[in-house]
Amino acid sequence: MTVTKGHHQSSHTDPATPVRDAAPAESVIRPVGYVWAIARISLGWTFLWxxxxxxxxxxxxxxxxxxxxAGGSPTTGFLKGTGENALGGFFGGLAGQAWVDGLFMIGLLGIGVALILGAGIRIAAIAGGLLLILMWAASLPLETNPFLDEHIIYAIVLAGLALSGAGDVLGIGAWWGRTSLVRRLPILK
Structure with missing residues (x-):
């Protein structure tokens, strides 16, 4: 932040830093920070739910x-339903396997909790983006659009969350980012 004769110029160049306007005595979070925070929490709830x-x-x-x-498989319904799709043979073969069920459920839980808390958003965005791209690929060809559906949109939003520092607003991201673990391994931010 550069201050010249009462004017504030933002030198915000790090996309991982939350968007803020700094006044001489305080730091004010711009409304876009709240929009990203609400998007983060909403998408987190989608995964957690x-x-x-x-x-x-x-x-x-x-x-x-x-x-x-009750002994059900969380992946069977979706993956077995992909049998007629372009990659249905591959994805259908994964349906109901214990390791696939476990990874899928750990992913849903971890992504959801990280997004809601605002900590670990970079890892959540990577894992969530991968999960969403795989679900998109399992659905090919799409019924209502040649290539774009909600899986791709959510993956783009996850990337935006990771790049915007969205965990710092209405979350514990700022605190989490100051921990020694995250300072050593910034990917955990």
Missing amino acids: AFLDKVFGWGFSTPANRAWI
Whole structure:
């Protein structure tokens, strides 16, 4: 931040730093920080809710008798439904495998919690983007658009969250970023 004769010029060049305007006595977060924070928390809840519904079978997407705690497979419904798709043979073969179920559920939980808390957003964005791209690939060819669907849009939003420092607003990202662990391994921010 450069201050010249009462004028504030932002020298904000690090995309991983939250967008702020600094006044001489205080730091004010611009409204865009709140928009990214709300997007972060909303997308985090989307991932966390998918995890909870698949674990407990609360009947929204997963009936109780197909819940993970009841012995159901959280990946079978979606992946078995890809059989007729371009990559359906590959993805259908992954359906119901314990290691796939475990990775999928750990991913949903970790991504959801990281986004809601605002810590570990870079890792969450990478893992979430990969998960979403795989789900998009399993759906090819798309029914309503030649190449674009919500999986790609969410992956783009995750990238924006990671690059904007969205965990610092309405989250613990600023504190998390000052820990010695994150200072040594910035990818954990």
